[in-house]
Amino acid sequence: MGATTGGGNQGRTLDRALDVLECLERARGPLRLSDIAREADLHLATTQRTVNQLVRRGYVQQGNLGYALGPVVLSLAHGFVVNDRLSTVATPVLTELSSTTRLTSSVFVRSGDERILIARVSGADPLRYQFPIGRRVPLNVGGGKVLLAAWTDEEVDAFALRFPETFLASGRAQGPGDLKRDVESVRENGYYLAESERELGALSLSLPLYDAEKEIAGAINLVTTTDVTSPEELMTWLPELSRGAGAIGARI
Amino acid sequence: MGATTGGGNQGRTLDRALDVLECLERARGPLRLSDIAREADLHLATTQRTVNQLVRRGYVQQGNLGYALGPVVLSLAHGFVVNDRLSTVATPVLTELSSTTRLTSSVFVRSGDERILIARVSGADPLRYQFPIGRRVPLNVGGGKVLLAAWTDEEVDAFALRFPETFLASGRAQGPGDLKRDVESVRENGYYLAESERELGALSLSLPLYDAEKEIAGAINLVTTTDVTSPEELMTWLPELSRGAGAIGARI
DNA sequence: AGAGAAACTATCATCCAATGATAGATGGTG
DNA sequence: CACCATCTATCATTGGATGATAGTTTCTCT
Known part of the structure; x- marks a missing residue:
C-alpha cells in the first residue's frame, strides 16, 4: 500500500x-x-x-x-552528501572518533517514523553490514530513542501508541510504557545504551545532536558487539563521544 | 512509437x-x-x-x-546499491583490483548524455575527490568514450554533433572528428587511455563492460595521476584490468 | 524600532493533463 | 498451437494541476 x-x-x-x-x-x-x-x-x-x-x-x-x-538516484544522493551540512561536518569527526575508539561510529537523522543513516565510519573490526549509508532503520529501538527525547510528552505518547508492542532482537517485548521509560532515561542521562535491541548482539551508545539553536538535528553513536566489548567498556568512551557530538553541533 | x-x-x-x-x-x-x-x-x-x-x-x-x-534520497540510493547487480558484482572485483595495482578503480554506467559513477575503490594514495559515488561526469571525455564504442556510427555522429567543440583539461580542443577518432581507436584496441582529459594530471585506462548477451553494461577503469604513474606503467595493468572486466561481465 | 523588501503561504476559477477502462501487441511456456 | 503474463497503445472523461493574485510572515536595512 x-x-x-x-x-x-x-x-x-x-x-x-x-x-x-x-x-x-x-x-x-x-x-x-x-x-x-x-x-x-x-x-x-x-x-x-x-x-x-x-x-x-x-x-x-x-x-x-x-x-x-x-x-x-545515486546522483541525487551524491548531491545530498556534498551539500548537506551535517553530512560533511560529521564525517571527519566520525573518522577521528573511530580512530581513537577503534569502534564503528555513525550519524543518523529522523525521517518520519524512521531514522536514516547518513554517515558511518567503520572501526577496527568492521561490522558485517554492507553499505549501510542511506538505510532506514526504526525510530523506536536502539539509538533511535535519543531522537525522541527532544519531543514533547504528547508527541512521544502519540508515537509510542503507534508501536503498541515491539519485539526487540533480544526477544524482549517493548510496550509503550517501556519506550516512554527509555526516553525518560535519555532526558535524564543525555545518552542511551542499547543492547541487542535492533540486532542481536549489537551494543550501541547514542547521543543526540543539537545545532546552534539547541534544536535536535540528529544523533551520533558508537556501535560494537557484545562479544568484543562490554557495556562498561563502551561507557568509558562517553566523554569522547560527547566531545564529538559537541564538535558537530557547534558547526551546524 | x-x-x-x-x-x-x-x-x-x-x-x-x-x-x-x-x-x-x-x-x-x-x-x-x-x-x-x-x-x-x-x-x-x-x-x-x-x-x-x-x-x-x-x-x-x-x-x-x-x-x-x-x-x-540517500535511502533510494541505498535501495539501488543493495539491489543492483552491477554494483554488487563490481565492488569486490574493484577491491581486489585496487589491492593488486595499488591504484584507484571504478565502474560507471551511461545515463543519457552523461555517465554516473556507481562504484569506486581507492588505491594506495587516494585521489583528492570526495565521495564520488553517484557523481555525473561527461560522456565525451576520458573513460566515457569506451561507452560510445558500442554504438552505431549514426549514434556516435549524432552524439558528437551535440558537443561541437569541447575543451579538455589539458587545454586541447576536441572537435567531433577527434571524438570519432577516439571511438574508433576504442573499437580497434578495446581500451582507452586518457591523459588530462577531464581533470588536469589525471590518467585513466578504461575498458567497456559487456554482459552475458554481449550488450554493453558500463565501463571499468583504473585511474591515477601523471606525477606518480607513467602511461606506459599504467598500460602494464591492462591484462589485470581486462580480467576484472571479464569477471564482472560474466556475472551480470 | 520601524519601514521596506523578500520569502513563503493561501485561495480559486479555468482548463488541460492525469486517469482508468479497454483493446492490442509481444513474448515466453508447456 | 493455445495459453498466460507482460507490456503497450488509445481515448473520452473529469478532477487535479495550474498560475494569477492577494495575504502573511520573516528578514534586512537605516
Missing part, C-alpha cells in the same frame, strides 16, 4: 510516483509492472505511465526480470 | 518535480523558492506546491538559508 496522504487528494501524481520509487527501494529484487501496481495500489495503466517516465529519466531501469531503481 | 508521440506535454507534473530535484542536486548550496522557480523555469506557485510536497516526503529539507535535498 502506498504512503499517499489521507487528508485530501492534493499532489496525487507526484505522491504516486514517489510511492513507486519507494516500493522499488523496499523490494529485494526486480519487480514486474503488475507487482508495482499491486504494491503501490495503483491502476496498471497509471503504473505503466509513471514507471516509463521514471525509466526515461534514469530513476528506474528495466531489466528482463523487471524494474529496479536506476543509477540516477 | 514508444516515447511521447509528437513531443506533447505528457507527464508534466512528474517531470517538473524531477527537474526540481535535479536542480537542487546541481546546486552548490541551499536554494530559495524563487531560485528553484527560475532555475527549473516554473511558476512560483507550482514550485511551492512541488517543493512542499517533496519536503513532506523527505526528499527535500528546508533550512533557514533555503531548500536542499533531504535524507530520503
